Amino acid sequence: MTIVPQITTGDRLTSIAPRECLNAGLEPLADFAARVKEVEATLETLEHVAGDAAARSVARLRHELAEFEPAITFLGQVKAGKTTLVNALAGWSDLLPADVNPWTSVVTSLHLLPGAHRKEVGARFQLMKEDEWDRLLNKGGRLGELAQRADAEGELAKIREQIEALREKSRRRLGKKFELLLGQEHEYGYFDKNLLERYICLGDDFLDEDAPEEEEHQGRFADITRAADLYLHCQTMPMQMCLRDTPGVNDTFLMREQVTINAVRESRICVVVLSAHQALTSVDMGLIRLISNLHSRDVVIFVNRIDELRDPARQVPEIEQSIRDTLAKHNGPQDAEIIFGSGYWANKVLSESLDEMSKASSDALVNWAQRELVDSKLDLTPAEMVWHLSGLPKLNRTIADQIVTTLGNPKLRKIASAAVTIASGLQAANIVRIEGESADTSVSFNQVAGEFDELAARHIKALQDQLTTVTGAYHDRADRAHANFVERATHSLIEHLERNGDHEVWEYDPTGLRVLLKSAYSVYSSRAQTAANTCYKAAVIDIAELLYKSFGNAIEGIQLSIPEAPDPPAPVMLAQTIVLDFNDGWWVSWWRRTRGYKAFAQRFYGMISAETADFMAQFKTIPPQDFNAQMEAVLKGLLDQCHDLLFEIGSSRGNKEHLQSLLLNGEERDRREVIDSLLETLQVHVARSNEEALAI
Secondary structure, eight states, rough: OOHHHHSOOOOOOOOSSSHHHTTTTOOHHHHHHHHHHHHHHHHHHHHSSSOOOHHHHHHHHHHHHHHHHEEEEEEEEEOSSSHHHHHHHHHHHTOOTTTOOOTOEEEEEEEEEEOOOOSSEEEEEEEOOHHHHHHHHHOOOOHHHHHHHTHHHEEEEHHHHHHHHHHHHHHHHHHHHHHHTTTTTEEEEEEOHHHEEOOOOOOOSSSSSTTOGGGTTTTTGGGGOOOOOOOEOTTOOSSSSEEOOOSSSSOOOOOHHHHHHHHHHTTEEEEEEEEEEGGGTTTHHHHHHHTTTSSSGGGEEEEOGGHHHSHHOOOHHHHHHHHHHHHTTTTOOOEEEEEEEOHHHHHHHHHTTTOOOHHHHHHHHHHHEEEHHGGGGSSHHHHHHHOOOOOOOHHHEEEEEEIIIIIHHHHHHHHHHHHHHHHHHHHHHHHHHHHHHOOOOTTTTTHHHHHHHHHHHHHHHHHHHHHHHHHHHHHHHHHHHHHHHHHHHHHHHHHHHHHHHSSSSSOOTHHHHHHHHHHHHHHHHHHHHHHHHHHHHHHHHHHHHHHHHHGGGGGTTTTOOOOOOOOOOOOGGSOOOGGOOOOOOOHHHHHHHHHOOOHHHHHHHHHHHHHHHHHHHHHHHHHHHHHHHHHHHHHHHHHHHHHHHHHHHTTTTGGGGGHHHHHHOOHHHHHHHHHHHHHHHHHHHHHHHHHHHHOO
């Protein structure tokens, strides 16, 4: 069977519904979603049969599970086809404009919601804050700051000229409302193409006076929009997830660099979108720096636009080898999965316009089909074949597998384990209520509660003290690395000038600083996790002892689980551009104009220190702050749950006068049986999650 006539006849292909394509590859996610629904139903029943105290803990678990929304961030250069690919994955071929204004710093998050239940908010747009815009206008962004410190007035003047044009354009669009709009957040109960163009797509710079009224609103807020959130109802999606489209990394003012870094910090899974024509070269250093700071298990590389290759069957292996060589050269994740495909082909399927495909693209498709299509795929419809060749099913499958293994299973294990503790605690409460406790009841429950509060405060402080010590050591190590780097760079420059004069351009790779800082962060995060896990275990032991002392043998069946410290966020801030990443004209002209090597060395040292000061302050402060807060939140969650458990059991004391009625009460017996059944179900989910974690 050949697919050539079916793709190139020009007949309009309308025999396939997008659902049949969009589901392809999402099978692991559908299976996981079924498990989530079972746990949700179990928690709902558990909350119903629990007492007031335990019900609060169950409600928190239900909320945490309901809020679970895996985020996948798409990275890449401008025109790599990120937006086209995101549109295809969302099942909406023309959802986001593919020519987003390159001057804006817009992260667009598509929240894909299963089912047809309408959310109150359809779209949310965050506008730039006043200090962000002020920094851009007054200093020309970070590149302007570098030029200013280097006394490169000519280059700085060019930057200011460009920014003045940008400001004038924004003021022309917004008028007197310009300053008032900064920092605002706009919400809508809907979104459409016109609304998106107002916020994230630039219109014409100079509109004709006779332009239609709708065109006057195109790009109205595009210059000052920093983030957009859109909520879509996708009945093909097994569970909710977020696809996050980021601006291209090649940005004149480095505005979008920080925006993209922040987006990556908020996602565990990243899809790096490359163009087949410029897949990944040594000049793509901003993108390479981002990738090299991510774990290989968290990175998927999608090489897009193979529809533009003349001979993809031959060229794809060459491109893949080139990418892996480049990653190896720059210490990137060499074993990251690389997928080849075409968002263009996928969107042709979604828009049912395969007949409108260009001849060059059709030829590339046929060429790729001869390599990729196996016998099992030959009974597909033409549209299904094209969808398969687009790479979307394989990308879906990879994303689904990563969501389940990296994010889903740990989340389900955590929630099910906590619910096991609650359910087994309810069993203990039943024993205390009906059979009484064997411990000395001369101690009042208020005293027990007071002891628990003291225990909780003691363990929170112990964790905070441990993390403070570990973080302090991290700061010291990072500072030493920074100081040594600046010293070595300065000495290297002086030696270069003494040996070569100013006739040859001096270069100094800041990779060494990044390697040292990455090592410091790795040591810190490992020690912080160890400290947290030790504190969690100590807290559980002390809680168990307090429960036994207070309620005796009745609580022996409680299954107190020790939580795990979260995984540290990747140190993606190391990807931020610093001055030595530049080797262009203004940098060279500055040091060539400077006379006197010693004086030059002092100025150079000061400039490098000033440029890296903000970088160092952020790297030393933000990652440990976030990670420490996460680890402390885990301990506080454990203590809150045990606090509710303590009150659930404590409220059962002193009710022996109702013993006979409880024993004869059929409703109470039914309740106990329900709890036993729920506990069994939850234990099955914990066991399955543990097995799958060990299998990874």
